[in-house]
Amino acid sequence: MPTRSEKKVRLLHPPVYPESGIDWICKRLSRHLARLRSEEPDSIVQTDPGELDARVDDHEAGMDEADMDDLGADEDDLGLGARDIQRIRHRAKRIVARRKSANHKSLGHLASNRDKRARTALLRLAGMVPVKAIADEAKADELAASLHAEFPWMGAATTVVWHALRRGARAGRPTSVGPLLLHGPVGIGKTAWAHELSKVLDLPHCVIDAGQGLSSMILAGVERGWSDPQPGRPLQTVISSRIANPVIVVEEVDKACVMRTTSGVSLNFQSALLGLMEPGSARRWQCPYYRIGVDMSHLTWVLTANDVGLVPEPVRSRCEIVQLGDLSVEELSGFAERQATRLGLPEAAADAVRQAIERTATTGCRQRRFLTSTVFLCNALIANDS
Incomplete structure (x- = not known):
């Protein structure tokens, strides 16, 4: 689109x-x-x-x-x-x-x-770098409707995006949303929704999994003198796409930790995140790898968490927290049917998926979340191939 x-x-x-x-x-x-x-x-x-x-x-x-x-x-x-x-x-x-x-x-x-x-x-x-924008409020309505049609159970998050897009279009500003902090159960499609958001807005995106115990270097970059110097993932995305306002998704921000080097230097993921999310500091952000100032204030940040209470208060205070509920059998079934249609699966295969999902109505949420994760994984594979 x-x-x-x-x-x-x-x-x-x-x-x-x-x-x-x-x-x-x-x-x-x-x-x-x-x-x-x-x-x-x-x-x-x-x-x-x-x-x-x-x-x-x-x-x-x-x-x-x-x-x-x-x-x-x-x-x-x-x-x-x-x-x-x-x-x-x-x-x-x-x-x-x-x-x-x-x-x-x-x-x-x-x-x-x-x-x-x-x-x-x-x-x-x-010189001057392109930044995507939405022309008018009618187009903002259309994009939000498209996102909601794909993820109807994420309506609370989509509503926040819709209002932000309308405000930006009305003011003539570049497309920007958030920062958002999506709080909800495991396996309901928070990251898949963020990917669809970038697709609907025609913006590049990258996903950073804070739950892997990553240090601040993945965000800010690694300066020369270290064993593997490189720019951070957000700046890499801006450079590779040559678009100033990509969508940056940080998964499981509630599991981010503080790492220390052998010399005792603290590599705080949350501090690096704050430096990039806070508009004032993001506009004057200094890249440790390139050793030059870069305006990173145009990024859209989408953070996900399973337990918002574990997210540090400075991060929470800078985000709009969106509380999300569990995914129902009907909602998952509808999403799976749309993916089956996209994949061109035969009707027998689509029926098998539908029956497996319906059985979770009696076997409980854990099995349903496993199926949900499987469906979203298939969706991500489709997106990567397209």
């Missing part, structure tokens, strides 16, 4: 610029100048050259290497004179020089050959 609209934001600070060549920048500026003249021919003729330069400067701020699709005609085909072309080429050289100087200040510590891969990856976030 395609996203409704798209904006752009700057994520890196100090700013990092695309390492575009002079010819590409000349084409961008030439096309922009020709468009200005075609839209406002009278005002352009009378405009002071310095003012015109300032207007083209505004365009430079939005230039992005990722937009290097068909740039259209060359300068000669745009009706530009020799003086125009000369000025544009001179300006393009200045832009390249300024960007090179700025990038040296921001990324000078990544100049060695061993840091080449890290620098190349980080340059994906240079």
